[in-house]
Amino acid sequence: MTAIPLPYGDDPDTKGFWDAARxxxxxxxxxxxxxxxxxxxxxxxxxxxxxxxxxxxxxGRGQVWSFGIAHGPTLPGFQDLVPYPMIVVELDDHPSIRMVGSLVAAPDAPINSVPASAIRIGLPVDVTFTAVSDDITLPRWMPRASESLTP
Ligand SMILES: [Zn+2]
Structure with a gap:
């Protein structure tokens, strides 16, 4: 499997975000x-x-504002994971902010672990963090524990 491309954690405009995610x-x-x-x-x-x-x-709490399903072609490292969802999360405490991210069933689950049929606009989600290298930890999103993943 090809390694996924990672963000540059030392970019001056985003370093604080990646430091906090770690x-x-x-x-x-x-x-x-x-x-x-x-x-x-x-x-x-x-x-x-x-x-x-x-x-x-x-x-770190929000809801699915929009979503799409990636079927490919994708970036190197993601080919074996299609189809997988990509979501846009509206933050509960900053409703003017929307973040693009991955929806996963568990903290270290793959990005194709939640079936498209289980995703809906307004689905409550909580952030989770997955360390993918020594420097980069990715914020990802999980359905809130009270939400069932069955459609
Ligand atoms: Zn200002």
Missing amino acids: EKRLVVQRCKACGHCQFPPHPFCARCARDETEWVDAS
Whole structure:
């Protein structure tokens, strides 16, 4: 199996996100000047254009805002996993923020572990973290424990 491509954890705009993920914390970027929270991170605030931002913890709770099913072709390392879902999560505590991610049945389960028939808009999800290298831990999403995976 080909290794999956990994993000660059030392990019100055995203380093804080990956550092927090390695500590199993989900963070978003907040502008120190106006308080605007944003994701993905930028070198400046998307609202007021100031360049002083900080990382703040997010609850890691959200709901499926949208989803799609990848059938391929895909990036190297994902060919053997199709079809698999890709979801967009709206964060409960930052509803203006939506994150693209993987939906998995268990913390270390493969990205094709949740059948498409079990996914719906509004499905409550919680973040989980999977270390894929010494430097990179990926935030991924699991259906909330109270949710059944059966369609
Ligand atoms: Zn701002």
